[in-house]
Amino acid sequence: MRARPPTRQFVVKLHSRCDLACDYCYVYEMADRRWRAQPAVMSESTAHDLVSRVAEHVRAHDLDQVDIVLHGGEPLLAGPARIESLLRAATDRVPARVAFTVQTNGMRLDERFLGLFAEWGVRVGVSLDGTKAGHDRHRTRRDGRGSHDAVTAALGKLTGPDFRHLFAGLLCVVDLAVDPLATYRELLRFDPPVVDFLLPHGSWSAPPPGRHPGDPATPYADWLMPVFDQWYGESPPRTVVRQFAEVITLWLGGTSGVEGLGEQASPPLVVATDGAIELSDIVAAVQPDAVDTGLNVATDPFDAVVLPTPRLASECLACPVVAACGGGHPAHRYRAGAGFENPSVYCPDLFRLTSHVRARLAHDLAALT
Structure with a gap:
């Protein structure tokens, strides 16, 4: 174990339930069942302790800014009063600038919430899986109806003239069955x-769709590379695709700001609705106990958290692209009975994608010199 560096981002699970039933959800559809025993909403007392x-x-680290991300479940289920109470308390009592973000499925994102977020300067990220057909394949209501129409209607409000300054971006989960450029x-x-493109979460023991452990095929790289080429060739760029930008930064010797690419200098901490302090909740999708620190904001400081010492598989340490992929997300390295010291289940995809980015970058740098 190693001492944890100062934490600059806190992911707050304000509500532990959701009003959608996305079939790929790492919280509700994989190995983690702890949410069943957690309070649905964070209490005022726990929020005060947080x-x-x-x-x-x-104060302990003399930080000038921290990020608080309202998450879930679906955080808007907590309601505007509970959200405003937390925003007010953090703004009044934290002796630093607090940058607020909310990550929402968009189903409840109306003028009431947008007005609240405008008042407190909360930036809003929304989950959207592309086209109506692609989105509604997975992001359904509990009765099976799609959610695309409701989400895009909410995005219409968010991206209008009154609230566009709050727009933090879009999160999209890759689906091999849909056209990447569409x-x-x-x-x-x-x-x-x-834009954040996320790989569906899975492991060697429960592989993601289209990935067969040990198969050298690269379906996810094949999906992402045309998008990279389109994005990289845009002048001026129309958006920042975070994963692509981070791989470029890593190839140029920088550090990662994205979980699962390279090593993060200051990984976030997660606070559950009961106040439990946890490591990445994505890792809990494959091994719930791995994120449990045994600490709670009611009794313990964040400095009491220690990190497990990162250990990469020998194959990763010898790999020529490890500087960019970092071994992939820890959850994707998991194998039952063998822990996390394995290559990513996405290893062939990561190798091909990061190599492709490096080749494009090297070509352009050579042209400049």
Whole structure:
């Protein structure tokens, strides 16, 4: 174990339930069942303890800014009063600038919430899986109806003249069954400042769709590379595709700001609705106990958290692209009975994609010199 560096981002699970039933959800559809025993909504008392611990952490490390991400479940289920109470408390009591973001499925994102977020300067990220057909394949209501129409209607409000300054970007999960460039074009329709393409979560023990452990095929790289080429060739760029930008940064010797690419200098901490302090909740999707610190904001400071020492598989340490892929997301390295010291289940895809980015970058740098 190693001492944890100062934490600059806190992911707050304000509500532990959701009003959608997305079939790929890492919270509700994989191995983690802890949400069943957690309070549906974070209590005022726990929120008070959370803010006190953030303020304590800021003072201890003389931080000038921290990020608080309202997450879930679906955080808007907590309601505007509970959300505003937390925003007010953090703004009043944390002796640093607090940058607020909410990550929402968009189903409840109306003028009431947008007005609240405008008042407190909360930036809003929305999950949208591209076209109506692609989105509604997975992101359904509990009765099976699609959610695309409701989400895009909410995006219409968010991207209008009154609230566009709050728009943080779009999050899209890759689906091999849909056209990548059609997906990208649909996301660009909303002029997002940032796009995040996420790989479906899975492991060696429960592989993601289309990935067969040990198969050298690269279906996810094949999906992402045309999008990279389109994005990279745009002048001026129409958005920032975070994963592509981070791979370029890593190839140029920088550090990662994205979980699952390279090593993060200051990984976020997660606070559950019961106040439990946890490591990445994505890792909990494959091994729930791996994120449990045994700590709670009611009794423990954030500095009490220690990180497991990162250990990459020997194959990764000898790999020529490890500087860019970092071994992939820890959850994707998991194998039952063998833990996390394995290559990513996405290893062939990561190798091909990061190599492709490096080749494009090297070609352009050579042209400049």
